[in-house]
Amino acid sequence: MFHKVLIANRGEIALRIQRACRELGIPTVAVHSTADAQAMHVRLADESVCIGPPSARDSYLNVAAILSAAAVTGADAIHPGYGFLSENANFAEMVEAHGLTFIGPSSAHIRMMGDKITAKTAMASLGVPLVPGSDGEVKDLDEARAVADRIKYPVLIKAAAGGGGRGMKVAHSEDDLEEAWRVARTEARTAFGNDAVYIEKYLDRPRHIEMQVMADSFGHVVHFGERDCSLQRRHQKLLEEAGSPALTGAERDALGATVTAGLAKLGYRNAGTLEFLYQDGQFSFIEMNTRLQVEHPVTEMVCGVDLVREQIRIAAGQALGYTQADVTFSGHAIECRVTAEDPETFMPTPGLVSVFHAPGGLGVRVDSALYAGYVVPPFYDSLVAKLIVHAPTRPEAIARMRRALAEFAVVGIKTTIPLHQRIMNDPEFQAGDYTIHWLEQFVERLAED
Ligand code: MV4
Numbered sequence: 001m002f003h004k005v006l007i008a009n010r011g012e013i014a015l016r017i018q019r020a021c022r023e024l025g026i027p028t029v030a031v032h033s034t035a036d037a038q039a040m041h042v043r044l045a046d047e048s049v050c051i052g053p054p055s056a057r058d059s060y061l062n063v064a065a066i067l068s069a070a071a072v073t074g075a076d077a078i079h080p081g082y083g084f085l086s087e088n089a090n091f092a093e094m095v096e097a098h099g100l101t102f103i104g105p106s107s108a109h110i111r112m113m114g115d116k117i118t119a120k121t122a123m124a125s126l127g128v129p130l131v132p133g134s135d136g137e138v139k140d141l142d143e144a145r146a147v148a149d150r151i152k153y154p155v156l157i158k159a160a161a162g163g164g165g166r167g168m169k170v171a172h173s174e175d176d177l178e179e180a181w182r183v184a185r186t187e188a189r190t191a192f193g194n195d196a197v198y199i200e201k202y203l204d205r206p207r208h209i210e211m212q213v214m215a216d217s218f219g220h221v222v223h224f225g226e227r228d229c230s231l232q233r234r235h236q237k238l239l240e241e242a243g244s245p246a247l248t249g250a251e252r253d254a255l256g257a258t259v260t261a262g263l264a265k266l267g268y269r270n271a272g273t274l275e276f277l278y279q280d281g282q283f284s285f286i287e288m289n290t291r292l293q294v295e296h297p298v299t300e301m302v303c304g305v306d307l308v309r310e311q312i313r314i315a316a317g318q319a320l321g322y323t324q325a326d327v328t329f330s331g332h333a334i335e336c337r338v339t340a341e342d343p344e345t346f347m348p349t350p351g352l353v354s355v356f357h358a359p360g361g362l363g364v365r366v367d368s369a370l371y372a373g374y375v376v377p378p379f380y381d382s383l384v385a386k387l388i389v390h391a392p393t394r395p396e397a398i399a400r401m402r403r404a405l406a407e408f409a410v411v412g413i414k415t416t417i418p419l420h421q422r423i424m425n426d427p428e429f430q431a432g433d434y435t436i437h438w439l440e441q442f443v444e445r446l447a448e449d
Pocket of ligand 1: 131230275
């Protein structure tokens, strides 16, 4: 096992990783920017190192400073959390080149999945279902026309280096194609420095369902079921559920069997998430994330597993020690992402938190680095707390979430708690009847009232 783990992140996820390390008996090193000197992840770590000024580019993304912090503190492994350097293949490679362990997949697999074209090609060869589309990169407008004629409009042009919704353009008919083509190529070049694009059939009302997998270094792969992440606005997720209200257990088992067999063939290691669009009873793979995700707690609650502990054990060379048959699913979990944002305009609301009271009780979990007296800095992601509930059934989970949201007190800054309360009270949400477009329309309806 590792002697000391450096956590290259901040906020709730840095705390989450510290907690797993502490239970494994591993001391932790926190890194922080000058803006985060008073942050909870620094206070609770065994040691801390200031790695630069507030700007993330100069601190949490500063590879040289992070590697130096690991060297001076004698850390032998680095956990990247999510965001920041977590899916940077060059960083993973550098960590290993310095004789440290990167707690995550191999740099080769991070690189493969970072390019959405190579990711799709790999998944197709492993028998994972895809959206109808181009066979890899589309080189010019003539080829784009030919692909669109074959798969029929509407089509979506996507950047190979994109993901998370950036660099996508829809063409509803041949008349739109040339314009969409030029805009998508230009955006891809300026945003990612890579103008490679591919084309997919545009699905108009899918759900976003993702599968959590975990693989050890000995070829054992298990899945921990799916999460429904359809409730998002402008590609920012607000709320996630496990399991999906739209799936049967048989559909989960079938998809899980396909992805675990595929990843075993690929020799994948550590945690991963395969993203699918689900429409008309069909799954279509779109992207794979090679990191721990923000919404991992809903999976932990229904499976009773500590995913971060599993990541650390696997990185240290331990075997999973159980098989798919040992993974069980119990009840339903919902996560509300509480952000420091105005619940109507979504403008960031950094500032002093004067009162902080987290809800508790049976089946309630709060992952947060907030405390009374903390000043939320304006420099980083606005997520300030994840409120997760677990209950035997989905209606009971919703009742529990309503109860927990009502107990939650964050005074001094506006948060999205009131928006979550409105969602919990909505009959369509309660029916589980939503697609990726539902929340955007819900927010518009609220603005009109
Ligand atoms: C799509 C799609 C419809 N059809 N692909 C957006 C983020 C990126 N991960 C993929 N995305 C989409 N790809 C096809 N062929 C619709 C989306 C999409 C979306 C996907 C998941 C969650 C929220 C979304 C919001 C808008 C569009």
